Amino acid sequence: MSGIGFNQDKAAPLAGPGHFNDPDMLVVGKVGWGPSLHPSRLTFDEQYTHISLWSLLASPLLIGCDMGNPDRFTLSLLTNDEVIAINQDALGKSARQYIKNDNYQVWVKELKDGSKAIGLFNLTDKYQTLSLAKNDPALAGYHKFRNVWSQQPIVAAGSTVGGKVAPHGVLLIRVSK
Numbered sequence: 014m015s016g017i018g019f020n021q022d023k024a025a026p027l028a029g030p031g032h033f034n035d036p037d038m039l040v041v042g043k044v045g046w047g048p049s050l051h052p053s054r055l056t057f058d059e060q061y062t063h064i065s066l067w068s069l070l071a072s073p074l075l076i077g078c079d080m081g082n083p084d085r086f087t088l089s090l091l092t093n094d095e096v097i098a099i100n101q102d103a104l105g106k107s108a109r110q111y112i113k114n115d116n117y118q119v120w121v122k123e124l125k126d127g128s129k130a131i132g133l134f135n136l137t138d139k140y141q142t143l144s145l146a147k148n149d150p151a152l153a154g155y156h157k158f159r160n161v162w163s164q165q166p167i168v169a170a171g172s173t174v175g176g177k178v179a180p181h182g183v184l185l186i187r188v189s190k
Contacts, residue, residue: 038075152188
């Protein structure tokens with residue numbers, strides 16, 4: 014998942030209404046075929062990363078799990094209306110890779126209403142605090158910050174916006190004016 018998802022930046026300019034890039038189906042929940050269903054090999058945090066990245070990329074959300082009896086966690090992943098809104102945004106743009114290094118990546122997606130969706134992805138095996146400075150060009154002019162997964166505002170009291178991110182996890186935020 015990460016090998017495919019985090020290498021979509023070159024394809025981003027090709028995405029738009031009517032022609033979206035498709036990095037592959039989602040591997041969350043119970044996956045497999047017929048009687049050989051098994052839980053995804055992704056941790057819960059990796060599943061958040063998976064859905065977040067595909068939503069930022071405006072990729073088709075092809076559900077690869079058994080929808081006949083989803084567990085609560087999988088159902089919550091697939092039905093978060095704020096995450097789905099990022100994926101389904103009418104502007105149809107794919108996120109672009111904004112920061113890339115060995116420890117983390119930041120992807121930024123422009124949205125039709127002038128807001129942005131930003132994913133801060135922890136690539137390490139340890140918790141780390143990831144943030145952007147409020148005066149960073151990606152945040153310039155934006156004053157409202159929202160954690161999309163928890164559907165709660167982010168109180169950004171200092172000079173940065175961010176938070177503690179789980180190993181292989183994500184902080185998905187929506188910024189608006």
